[in-house]
Amino acid sequence: MTARRTRLIVALDTKDTAQAIRWRDQTALSADAIKLGLEFTYARGLDAVRQVADGGTLFLDLKLHDIPNTVGSAIGSLAALRPAMLTIHALGGGAMIAAARAAIDRAFPAGARPLLLAVTVLTSMDQDALHGIGIPDDPCAEVLRLGALAMAAGADGLVCSPLEIAPIRDRLGAAPVLVVPGIRPAGAASGDQKRIMTPAEASRAGADWIVVGRPITQAADPGAAAAAVAAELAG
Numbered sequence: 001m002t003a004r005r006t007r008l009i010v011a012l013d014t015k016d017t018a019q020a021i022r023w024r025d026q027t028a029l030s031a032d033a034i035k036l037g038l039e040f041t042y043a044r045g046l047d048a049v050r051q052v053a054d055g056g057t058l059f060l061d062l063k064l065h066d067i068p069n070t071v072g073s074a075i076g077s078l079a080a081l082r083p084a085m086l087t088i089h090a091l092g093g094g095a096m097i098a099a100a101r102a103a104i105d106r107a108f109p110a111g112a113r114p115l116l117l118a119v120t121v122l123t124s125m126d127q128d129a130l131h132g133i134g135i136p137d138d139p140c141a142e143v144l145r146l147g148a149l150a151m152a153a154g155a156d157g158l159v160c161s162p163l164e165i166a167p168i169r170d171r172l173g174a175a176p177v178l179v180v181p182g183i184r185p186a187g188a189a190s191g192d193q194k195r196i197m198t199p200a201e202a203s204r205a206g207a208d209w210i211v212v213g214r215p216i217t218q219a220a221d222p223g224a225a226a227a228a229v230a231a232e233l234a235g
């Protein structure tokens with residue numbers, strides 16, 4: 001059996017195209033992919049996303065969540081960017097996820113289809129936050145419930161916190177591609193993230209990809225910070 005290698009996605013969360021390109025270049029030797037999300041895309045638009053991605057591996061994290069027809073049509077509008085991964089919210093439900101699956105299969109050529117990733121429970125949410133929106137389960141139970149629903153509706157993988165990796169593998173096996181934010185190297189500030197682990201812990205737990213933003217981009221030397229995370233994953 002070949003060991004799974006955990007790969008690093010660097011989240012380029014900024015409104016500034018030049019800054020995003022600088023971080024992309026500073027971390028290029030260590031990162032396997034870049035992530036562009038709501039902050040950058042709303043500020044700069046899809047042409048700038050294409051410019052920053054520059055043909056590299058792009059995780060386009062727009063977390064689509066709307067009625068099935070709208071989500072399917074929106075995915076069609078993203079096809080020209082050729083992302084490697086796209087996100088939707090699992091809370092949109094089975095019909096929305098199935099519409100996203102169908103749109104990917106329709107709008108992207110075979111061999112160039114992005115992974116459809118369902119965001120389960122945001123890594124910034126703890127049990128109190130879930131209770132606050134009327135969900136009685138603890139985060140892990142809710143991730144498992146939404147994860148099973150999303151995979152049954154056609155998702156390729158899940159976005160979850162590192163704490164849920166092992167329970168997902170137990171329940172859903174090796175098939176879901178697990179993309180894992182909520183990563184904090186030892187000593188790094190957690191900020192708004194609630195369900196966290198270090199890169200090495202997430203890798204040992206079985207993450208396929210980890211997503212790291214501020215611990216790299218806000219470091220004095222983003223290139224060195226990315227190299228340190230990559231070294232943890234390799235070690």
Ligand SMILES: O=c1ccn([C@@H]2O[C@H](COP(=O)(O)O)[C@@H](O)[C@H]2O)c(=O)[nH]1
Nearest residue numbers: 011037121122123181182211212213214
């Ligand atoms: O549940 C989720 C889903 C997505 N994210 C995104 O990952 C990065 C994490 O950035 P840090 O600076 O390392 O906290 C960010 O772009 C989020 O939008 C997430 O954190 N949790």
